[in-house]
Amino acid sequence: MLANRVSRIQPSFTLEMTARAAELRSQGVDVIDMGVGEPDFNTPENIRMAAKRAMDEGFTKYTPAAGMMELRQAICEKLKRDNGLDYSPQQIIVSNGAKHSLSTACQALFNPGDQVIIFAPYWVSFPEFIRLADAEPVIVKTVSEKNFSPDYKDLESKINPNIRGMIINSPSNPTGAVWDNETVLRLLDYATDQDWIVISDECYEKLVYDAPFTSTEKLNQNGAAVLTIQSLSKTYAMTGWRIGYTASHPDIIKAMSKIQGQATSCPNSIGQKAAVEALLGDQTVVEKMVDTFLKRRNNIIERLNQVPYISCPIPRGAFYAFPNISHYLGKSANGKKINTSFDLSDCILRSAKTVTVAGAGFGGEGHIRLSYATDSETFMEGIRRIEEALSQLD
Numbered sequence: 001m002l003a004n005r006v007s008r009i010q011p012s013f014t015l016e017m018t019a020r021a022a023e024l025r026s027q028g029v030d031v032i033d034m035g036v037g038e039p040d041f042n043t044p045e046n047i048r049m050a051a052k053r054a055m056d057e058g059f060t061k062y063t064p065a066a067g068m069m070e071l072r073q074a075i076c077e078k079l080k081r082d083n084g085l086d087y088s089p090q091q092i093i094v095s096n097g098a099k100h101s102l103s104t105a106c107q108a109l110f111n112p113g114d115q116v117i118i119f120a121p122y123w124v125s126f127p128e129f130i131r132l133a134d135a136e137p138v139i140v141k142t143v144s145e146k147n148f149s150p151d152y153k154d155l156e157s158k159i160n161p162n163i164r165g166m167i168i169n170s171p172s173n174p175t176g177a178v179w180d181n182e183t184v185l186r187l188l189d190y191a192t193d194q195d196w197i198v199i200s201d202e203c204y205e206k207l208v209y210d211a212p213f214t215s216t217e218k219l220n221q222n223g224a225a226v227l228t229i230q231s232l233s234k235t236y237a238m239t240g241w242r243i244g245y246t247a248s249h250p251d252i253i254k255a256m257s258k259i260q261g262q263a264t265s266c267p268n269s270i271g272q273k274a275a276v277e278a279l280l281g282d283q284t285v286v287e288k289m290v291d292t293f294l295k296r297r298n299n300i301i302e303r304l305n306q307v308p309y310i311s312c313p314i315p316r317g318a319f320y321a322f323p324n325i326s327h328y329l330g331k332s333a334n335g336k337k338i339n340t341s342f343d344l345s346d347c348i349l350r351s352a353k354t355v356t357v358a359g360a361g362f363g364g365e366g367h368i369r370l371s372y373a374t375d376s377e378t379f380m381e382g383i384r385r386i387e388e389a390l391s392q393l394d
């Protein structure tokens, strides 16, 4: 009865973990959720007010498929101000979140039989966007001891004429790693030599803690075809508003607009008005949020590294820690063997009532992902519980 495409893709297991936590909570269980992928702040007031004004003033209708001109101009201004990039509104398409931008980009760019490189550990949705476009993901390893930068030997061994592009994601979900300019430049060189399209998912660009962020396109000196994809979700605590955007060559933007116009007509008009205020209004709220995340990051990493046999490199961006837990694989909980990070995550949920996300789901077996988009007291208690649960394994 169903199309083959349904069985080709996996459900979003990060959303499944959130649903499991919600279910346990509804049963009255005191659950700590370290699986969350969104800021724990409300959207700033100036942005909420802009949305209210938009509704009162009647901005409640369809907009052009690629988004209203006022927002596309605001995005160009932002890209110039924050990333030093020159784009015109014809080079911008606004979508229903960066997730929608990424999936529309894959639909517009890839054909059956095409291959697209992604780097493991990867965000769970990357392989699925590629499969939904009837193309095939090619997974390239990274080196965890080297800031999760690409394993170039593995990359070279996988080069073949079917590869059409690659997705890069720095700062990364799930590792929090931020690649240095040298790494991105090296990948851009491969892209120009091999004629690959580069999709740069920069949705955590503002959440960097140790060095300024440089957009991939800013480093692109040899004319590689780059799609810059950014989002308002994490930067302005706007995950539910669903606004993200793509900046690229006008032909690519036109193709994406054609698909988007038939899929959703346009992004939400009220969210678009709010996005103009977010991008052009007071930015000090972002600085405050980053400051809070930085303090939390320092606390969580210090504490995690005190847990016996766990090691966690310092994530330079996003709000995730990705500790190595491989010491605990092969042990048993109440006679049940823990073979994978899925088993461990499940055991932690059952015995410590704490939600974590298994690294294996991100192509990073031997790790779990912990989010610190939650207050310090909560995640400290979460780690205490995890430590206790791990100490009871035989």
Ligand SMILES: Cc1ncc(COP(=O)(O)O)c(C=O)c1O
Pocket (backbone or CB within 6 Å): 037, 096, 097, 098, 099, 100, 123, 169, 172, 173, 201, 203, 230, 231, 232, 233, 239, 242, 243, 244
């Ligand atoms: C790496 C990455 N890209 C894109 C997104 C999508 O963000 P949104 O669709 O909310 O803009 C997420 C959300 O978790 C993400 O982690």
